[in-house]
Amino acid sequence: MASSRAVPFSLRLAIFCASLGVFILLWEVASIATGNSLILVGPVSVLKAMVGLFQNHIPQGALGLQSADAAILQTLATIVFGFGLACIVGIPVGIVTGRWKAAEAIFDPWLNATYSIPIVVLIPMLYFAVGADFFAEVFVTFLLTVFTIIVNTQNGVKYVSNALAEVGKSFGASESQYIAKIILPASLPDIVSGMRIGMGRAILGAILAEVLMSGTGLGGMMMTFQALLNTPYMMAVVLLIALIGVGVLQLPKFLERRLFRWKETESISREMRR
């Protein structure tokens, strides 16, 4: 960490811009060299398609498709609702299971199972149980997100330093004071980093639900253009999804670094759990 801190931000930015330039150049060259617009389209035509998408130039064969902004709004709404629900459910459950052994014993096998078994396998079944409307998409998003948030919150609460806990106990903190004044602030960085990782899962869940269940939103749009073999438009939608992913995930990370300088938790410095 120390070595990377020493590099000034402006230099990092300059190197990033340079590597971005190299990447775009390589992409364009590769697309010209391939010479097959089905396999690889260059950044220029993707950008053109993106502009077309926002001006509602819907390509042939894709009539009846949502407009780009409607699709983006729908996808974002699914992400926000699914993620919000997962936080509302996941954080309290994580605190309870992190605080009380009995609750942990009950929940741990479930959490372990969801840790090893990908929840995405349930989607084809859920289609029949909950349908393919907005609610179903939110539900899939919720399901993919909630366990990540529970596990991270639980970890944060469990590993609150003993020194803090003992001071609280010996000064006679009540249970609610103990949770509100000691456990919550001390585990906040872990909860936040759990929420950030959960956000990545929420994006995946929302797009996946759109691709596999409803066929609307950005995910549906992407697959429609794929089916039409309209690669520039498809790439434009893929780029939009990528931009949402990068924006939503990298921005909070930046804030997290600024806000929680006082505690570089392992999950921040180490950058991962599922």
Place this chain on the structure above:
Amino acid sequence: MSASRLRYVALSGTLVAFVVIWWGIALAVNNPREIVGPVETGTAFIQLFTDPPLTWLLAGALQVTVTSILLGFSLAAVVGVPLGLLMGRYLIVDLFFDPWVNIWYSIPAIAFVPLTMNWTGVSSTSSIAIAFLIAVFTIMINVYGGVKNISGSLVESARAYGASQTQVMTKIIFPASLPNIMVGLRLGISRAIEGVIIAEMVFSVVGIGGLMDSAADNLQLALSGALIVVLAIISLAFAEITKYATRRAVVWKESQALIRE
């Protein structure tokens, strides 16, 4: 001894509770077109292994899925571990790759699916590509974090005693970051499994994911449920194997991430 017994009790209790809840919901809904109960699923599961045409179908799909997972994961490990080590060790590699790793890592897996469909068609090659693309960045990020967390005094004393760059790499950095490499590999394989299943469900013609999706499309929900059980068993098996490998590889250091499971 008693701790492991408690674990078994909790585990079997959970399993029973799961089946009971599932059964209860299935009975309450009472519509085989919406939710299929544990009995029908169990019957379908047994049928998968006793009904010859189904068994052949399953064997073929199983082979495709497991090979895709293994190939995608191995490729990701072969590429991701060395790149992660280099990124952690050399600042210039770090500065050049770090933003890209973060950017690619932030893209949801499903966005790669239509691209690979264009490149290699609806085939297991595509699912291998997706497993690779998802797993490789997880592995890189974990290896990189491991190298960066190595205490500088280890590297400095090695340099002071005249170790060459390769010696530093093989004798200090690799062993010291092994716990993180193993964590990365474990997360990598679970992501590879997820990637292959996502790809197969979208393609809906190859592998177990495809079989499951088309069974659901044909309203054979019991069969679809039985295939979910098969996928769950595969995932659990992979998780157990990697857990075992991790314990063997880093007996000397139980990092917190390993203990916590």
